[in-house]
Amino acid sequence: MSPIPPAHVRVDDAPDDEQIVAELTGLLAATSGIAELAERMTLLSDERRLRILFCLHAHPGVRSSDVARATGALDSTTSHALALLRDAGWVRAGRSGREVRYELADPVIHELLHSLGSDHLPGVHHAPGSADSDAGGADRAGGSDRAGGSAGSDRGDGAAHHR
Numbered sequence: 001m002s003p004i005p006p007a008h009v010r011v012d013d014a015p016d017d018e019q020i021v022a023e024l025t026g027l028l029a030a031t032s033g034i035a036e037l038a039e040r041m042t043l044l045s046d047e048r049r050l051r052i053l054f055c056l057h058a059h060p061g062v063r064s065s066d067v068a069r070a071t072g073a074l075d076s077t078t079s080h081a082l083a084l085l086r087d088a089g090w091v092r093a094g095r096s097g098r099e100v101r102y103e104l105a106d107p108v109i110h111e112l113l114h115s116l117g118s119d120h121l122p123g124v125h126h127a128p129g130s131a132d133s134d135a136g137g138a139d140r141a142g143g144s145d146r147a148g149g150s151a152g153s154d155r156g157d158g159a160a161h162h163r
Helices: 017-030 034-045 048-056 062-070 075-087 109-116
Strands: 091-096 099-104
Touching: 034 048, 034 109, 048 062, 048 075, 048 109, 062 075, 062 099, 075 091, 099 109
Parallel strands: none
Antiparallel strands: 091 099
């Protein structure tokens, strides 16, 4: 197994350690919201919530009872987790007649789920004009990313598939 290459490389001469510390300290001081981001990221530390997010990513517009069945959880536990995710702005609920259906609401979380390996179910694609419809990579449903698909490539049915 070959080593994974670094994601970033420095293109200029590397500064000494003290200069790196000074630059990093300045970067952190100029970055706002790290504590809030850390708080939001704790939502990912719960396996059940992460499973729920994977489900909503795979198929938007699913009922909470169906998510509960798919994850093997109680309806009440799933509803509580969905409420936490909704309060954080990660999911939204929409009424369809007497049913409430859930979908991802935060495009950053959507992209993060792709990075974590979450796939879309076959037939689920990014809406044209959405922030993710222009993102690189192919829709992972059916392994198209792994098979070398590209963003916006045509599947032959007229529907472009995206990551």
